[in-house]
Amino acid sequence: EIVLTQSPATLSLSPGERATLSCRASQTVDIYLAWYQQKPGQAPRLLIYDASNRATGIPARFSGSGSGTDFTLTISSLEPEDSAVYYCQQRYKWPPITFGQGTRLEIK
Amino acid sequence: QVQLVQSGAEVKKPGASVKVSCKTSGYTFTNDYIHWVRQAPGQGLEWMGWINPNSGGTNYAQKFQGRVTLTRDTSISTASMELSSLRSDDTAVYFCASGGNTLSHDMRLDYWGQGTLVTVSS
Numbered sequence: 001e002i003v004l005t006q007s008p009a010t011l012s013l014s015p016g017e018r019a020t021l022s023c024r025a026s027q028t029v030d031i032y033l034a035w036y037q038q039k040p041g042q043a044p045r046l047l048i049y050d051a052s053n054r055a056t057g058i059p060a061r062f063s064g065s066g067s068g069t070d071f072t073l074t075i076s077s078l079e080p081e082d083s084a085v086y087y088c089q090q091r092y093k094w095p096p097i098t099f100g101q102g103t104r105l106e107i108k
Numbered sequence: 109q110v111q112l113v114q115s116g117a118e119v120k121k122p123g124a125s126v127k128v129s130c131k132t133s134g135y136t137f138t139n140d141y142i143h144w145v146r147q148a149p150g151q152g153l154e155w156m157g158w159i160n161p162n163s164g165g166t167n168y169a170q171k172f173q174g175r176v177t178l179t180r181d182t183s184i185s186t187a188s189m190e191l192s193s194l195r196s197d198d199t200a201v202y203f204c205a206s207g208g209n210t211l212s213h214d215m216r217l218d219y220w221g222q223g224t225l226v227t228v229s230s
Contacts, residue, residue, distance in 0.1 A: 034217070036153075043203055043220035044153065055218065087153055091208075091215035096169040097143070097155040 002026055004088050004100035012106040019075040021103045023088035028068045032092035035064055035073045037084045038102075044087060048073065075105075083107040110134040112204050112221035119227045125192040128224045130204035137185035138162040141208045143217055144178065144189045146200040156202075159187055160210050194228045201225050 003026040013019055023033065031051040036044035046055040048064035051071060061076045075082055088100040115129040130142065144156040157168035159178040166178045172191070180187045187204060202225075207218025 043223050044217075045220070046207075046218050049216060049218070089153070089217070091217075094215060095155075095157075095167055096171075097215055097217075099153040099155070101152050 001096060002029060002090050002093055002098050004090060004098055006086075006088060006100035006103045008103060009101075010104045010106065012108060013078055014108045015078050015080055017078050019073075019078055019082070019105060021073040021075075021086055021105070023066075023071040023073070023100050025069045025071075025090060027093075029090040029092035031067050032090055033064075033066070033071050034089045034091070035062075036087045036089065037082075038087065039084045047086075078107055080107050110206070110219045112206060112219055114202075114204060114221040114224045117225040117227070119229065120194050122195055122228055122230055124194050124228075125190060126194060126226050127188055127190040128202050128204075128226070129186055129188045130221050131184070131186045132206065133185065135206075137180075138182060139209060139211075140206045141210055141215065142178075142180065142187040143205045143208075143215075144176075145203045145205060145217070147203070147223075148197070148200045151200075154200075156189070158215070161187065162210050191226075194226075196228050199226065199228045 005024045007022045035048040038044045052064045063074045085102045111133045113131045138161045141158045143158045161180045177190045201223040203223045204221040205217040208214035208216035
């Protein structure tokens with residue numbers, strides 16, 4: 001099973017600042033990594049697929065990078081509505097499809 | 109637009125079974141896998157398995173083998189997840205998700221249902 005480790009666990013930043021979230025895989029996942037945003041009481045929302053492709057309707061301030069085992073989600077200029085938990089997920093080697101444990105982003 | 113609408117919350121006793129449905133619209137139901145993912149209170153996301161709506165083929169996470177059954181009804185574009193021998197630690201929100209093409213064995217999870225809370229309590 002591929003284990004995804006996200007860091008940091010919690011991030012607290014101000015509006016307008018840049019957020020950098022990390023996801024590290026226990027073995028290569030090539031580019032088959034996605035990022036999701038989840039707000040309280042809601043389903044996860046796909047932000048980025050295949051490491052760097054923005055999903056439909058996702059603002060340009062969200063970007064993804066990386067390949068192999070190290071990936072980054074960057075939010076270039078934080079908005080108050082970006083407060084959420086962010087998960088990475090791999091679909092390279094399954095079963096099982098696996099998720100990271102999440103990074104909680106707080107906007108001050 | 110693509111929509112996945114799940115059935116309502118359930119309360120079950122330990123040892124019972126629960127069946128959650130996921131009605132889809134806005135795309136060709138048989139083209140994309142349907143996955144099931146659960147989230148215990150305050151916890152992360154856990155993948156349970158998928159069903160190929162075209163063939164009916166399934167693939168389950170080892171943890172749920174023997175307890176989970178995924179089915180589909182192509183006539184009403186609906187997938188279902190049944191979990192048996194419920195325990196208190198099965199209390200969670202259960203999500204269905206779709207988006208990956210079955211012909212290319214694509215395991216993308218682009219679109220999600222709203223979630224169904226299943227509470228297991230005596």
